Amino acid sequence: LAAPAVARAEGKFPSRPVTMQVPFAAGGPTDVMARILAQELSAVLGQPVPVENIGGAGGILGTQRTARAAPDGYTIGLGHMGTHAANPSFYKQLPYDPVESFTSLGLFAINPMVLAIWPGMGKSLAELRDWIGRNEGKLTLATAGTGSVSYLGALLFDRAMNAKATLVPYRGAGPALQDTMNGVTQAIVDQAVTVIPQAKGGSLRALMVTVGERLPQLPDVPTSVEAGLPSFDIAVWNAAFVPRGTPEPIARTLTEAINTVLENATVKSRFGDMAIQIPPPEQRGPEPLRALMAREIPRWKQLTREAGVTPE
Numbered sequence: 568l569a570a571p572a573v574a575r576a577e578g579k580f581p582s583r584p585v586t587m588q589v590p591f592a593a594g595g596p597t598d599v600m601a602r603i604l605a606q607e608l609s610a611v612l613g614q615p616v617p618v619e620n621i622g623g624a625g626g627i628l629g630t631q632r633t634a635r636a637a638p639d640g641y642t643i644g645l646g647h648m649g650t651h652a653a654n655p656s657f658y659k660q661l662p663y664d665p666v667e668s669f670t671s672l673g674l675f676a677i678n679p680m681v682l683a684i685w686p687g688m689g690k691s692l693a694e695l696r697d698w699i700g701r702n703e704g705k706l707t708l709a710t711a712g713t714g715s716v717s718y719l720g721a722l723l724f725d726r727a728m729n730a731k732a733t734l735v736p737y738r739g740a741g742p743a744l745q746d747t748m749n750g751v752t753q754a755i756v757d758q759a760v761t762v763i764p765q766a767k768g769g770s771l772r773a774l775m776v777t778v779g780e781r782l783p784q785l786p787d788v789p790t791s792v793e794a795g796l797p798s799f800d801i802a803v804w805n806a807a808f809v810p811r812g813t814p815e816p817i818a819r820t821l822t823e824a825i826n827t828v829l830e831n832a833t834v835k836s837r838f839g840d841m842a843i844q845i846p847p848p849e850q851r852g853p854e855p856l857r858a859l860m861a862r863e864i865p866r867w868k869q870l871t872r873e874a875g876v877t878p879e
């Protein structure tokens with residue numbers, strides 16, 4: 568990859584490893600995508616790209632860590648619709664500003680979500696509905712903490728089903744999935760990335776997808792519209808950021824490197840296998856991401872207000 572002239576003139580960036588911070592535990596969607604991106608990014612940048620997991624508090628701890636890192640391009644933070652759009656609606660005192668604390672690098676993935684249950688709970692959505700009817704308020708839904716996307720998915724599902732479920736927080740969707748596979752919690756709404764392999768392997772049962780079309784990887788799983796729950800409608804955008812103050816040529820080098828990675832055949836095929844949609848070029852880069860956040864933050868304010876959420 569040819570580095571932009573300005574970056575070259577300032578000294579070879581990067582001249583040492585570039586850390587990719589994941590604000591959730593290992594084994595969740597962000598971590599899975601980070602590891603694929605990091606491997607290819609390392610080849611493009613010519614430096615190691617280690618992944619660092621900083622889970623907890625719905626992604627706030629790790630996102631705050633990225634915001635406070637040195638603005639020199641050596642720390643990239645991954646975030647998503649939860650950390651960078653919905654969180655301001657859930658927390659009165661968020662320790663970062665999703666817009667002001669960061670320089671946007673760009674969107675890298677849009678993912679459907681899937682409702683999945685511990686297989687011991689039953690075989691179909693009808694059985695689950697029945698169970699909920701017989702056990703009012705007893706369903707447990709594992710999440711990655713208040714404001715995370717699995718939490719948003721769980722809220723929408725709970726409202727659509729009127730389940731009055733208990734939302735159980737974990738440090739990321741990785742451990743949340745693990746406990747659902749073990750029957751410690753009964754259900755989860757997670758990005759398809761992580762549900763697909765578990766559903767195929769039989770450790771989870773996928774019951775419904777949250778977007779308009781069935782997924783080729785889970786052809787027997789109905790959409791929420793088919794299941795009569797059209798309000799259970801959510802697709803998750805995932806994006807990369809650096810701390811605000813990062814020199815523009817360095818941020819541009821990283822944006823260009825990410826764009827190169829998203830065109831890579833291995834990344835396309837690995838993402839494709841997990842139903843991860845790569846945004847088209849015109850939706851990538853800092854400008855479209857800033858515009859997306861400017862739309863998404865008020866949208867989540869309104870959705871959470873309608874859902875009666877009071878910020879913690």
Ligand code: MLT
Binds near residue numbers: 591597710715716
């Ligand atoms: C994760 O990577 O653990 C998830 O994206 C967390 C979440 O549900 O937001």
